[in-house]
Amino acid sequence: MLDFLRQNADKLLEQTLTHIGLTFVSLLLALVVGIPLGILIARRPRLASGILGVAGVLQTVPSVALLGFLIPLLGIGAGPALVALFLYALLPLIRNTYVGITEVNPTVREAARGVGMTSRQILTKVELPLALPVIFAGVRTATVINVGVATLAAYVAAGGLGEFIFSGIALSNTNMILAGAIPAALLAIGFDLGLAALQRLSGRKMRVGALAFVALVPVLSGFYLLPMRGDKLTAGFAHEFYGRADGYPGLQKTYGLRLHPRLIDQNLMYEAIRNRQVDIISGYSTDGRIRAFDLVVLTDNRHAFPPYDAAPVVRQAALDRHPELGPTLDRLAGKLTDSVMTALNYQADFLHQSPKQIATRFLKQTGLYKASPPGNRTETVVMGSKLFTEQYILSEIYRQLIEGHTRLRVATRTGLGGTQICFDALRTGAIDFYPEYTGTGLLVILQPPAATLRTLPMQADTVYRYVKNAFARQYGLVWQRPLGFNNSYCLMMRREQTQQLGLRSIDELVDYLNRE
Secondary structure, three states, rough: OHHHHHHHHHHHHHHHHHEEEEEEEHHHHHHHHHHHEEEEEEEEHHHEEEEHHHHHHHHHHHHHHHHHHHHHOOOOOHHHHHHHHHHHHHHHHHHHHHHHHOOOOOOHHHHHHHHOOOHHHHHHHHHHHHHHHHHHHHHHHHHHHHHHHHHHHHHHOOOHHHHHHHHHHOOOOOOHHHHHHHHHHHHHHHHHHHHHHHOOOOOOHHHHHHHHHHHHHHHHHHOOOOOOOOOOOOOOEHHHHOOOOOOOOHHHHHHHOOOOOOEEOOHHHHHHOOOOOOOEEEOOOOOOOHHOEEEEEHHHHOOOOOOOOOEEEEHHHHHHOOOOOHHHHOOOOOOOOHHHHHHHHHHOOOOOOOOHHHHHOOOHOOOOOOOOOOOOOOOOEEOOOOOOOOHHHHHHHHHHHHHHHHOOOEEEEOOOHHHHHHHHHHHOOOOOEEEEHHHHHHHHEEEEEEHHHHHHOOHHHHHHHHHHHHHHHHHEEOOOEEEEEEOOEEEEEEEHHHHHHHHEEEHHHHHHHOOO
């Protein structure tokens, strides 16, 4: 853990500053809106139930669902993240301001009116000072909420400590998860303790402290601008790609590529480049959106990415228990070429057809479709998949293939997340098989020494044999015959931009970025 923190100290500082900035930009917005709304409903009680009800409903909406709703309206980046944080901070500020003012003793108000104070003077000189402890409690609550929810900003490429958390989950890297989670928790505790200390001050000192805090919020908000560094081109990378040895670290090692990428959920990358919010994205060479969005895959002329031939990985125990499983899986061997898989992905990603519909049509076209025979199925195999379109399609093809050609029932565990999660589920027996890629098996799971990699020819058949033998020897897992397509990691850009800049390969991209 300490080694990881030392190696990533600069990145951790950048994420922490961004996290503080996100928290306080949204808090500043919420203070500007929430406290006046609280004052308004304290003056007009008939509006209270409606406004508090709306704020309460917003507080109950799951944060990921709220971000998903905001993305089509605001795109990715700071916009949806700040709006979501702003909405979550409203309820405690509105409610505490309302409660603090309405709980002021009525006789105090009457006394203020008796000495000739106007309504404005009563508010500023009597009600707000007396309500300040309650309002401050709302500020404390809103701050702690925002520190926690701000970790989800990384989902939409807005930065923050969530980048480590999302990347760690994708890679099943506990140190990376803790590197994001622990500082976020410490920030929440630190801000809460600091505000609690201000809240305990009495009278004039508390009012001075509150004014100092209000003046400090815009300064803390400015931290969101500090980590932003400009590149000639803006990159958006999936969290898993950014941390995997065969992803961005491999590009750095092979090409000397230096970018400050925005980390983003892999399902949002294509929309980001389509909407010109980023210029370069990581992706998969058989993705249907390459064709749909007129993207160009930059040539990997130094072979930083190994072959990624797809094949099912199966537990030997499952093959022993169900002898018909292996031959059935091999019926698909060689049937899915690069162009065929790209077309299937296109049908799902762009034409929005269901994986079930796509799988049925494909199996019929290849003569492999058989309707599931009637009768009870007493034996079950459990199939897993990762969290992207191609894996959903492959899992549905396998389900129909197995249930059509055998008496087995297929239970699916789709959308398991990153490579390590799927592999751990397979190794521990939670699933019986899942589709994997040879390059991923080599560099992410096996991670052979550098000397071995230097002597291993990066040819499809060579890598497949090495991975197959190593998995059988180390884990008792079997690689069935390859499906026929190579879904390599790649970098891609909009076609018009590559033509404008004259970029066709990763080498040319690096040369362009290094020019003065």
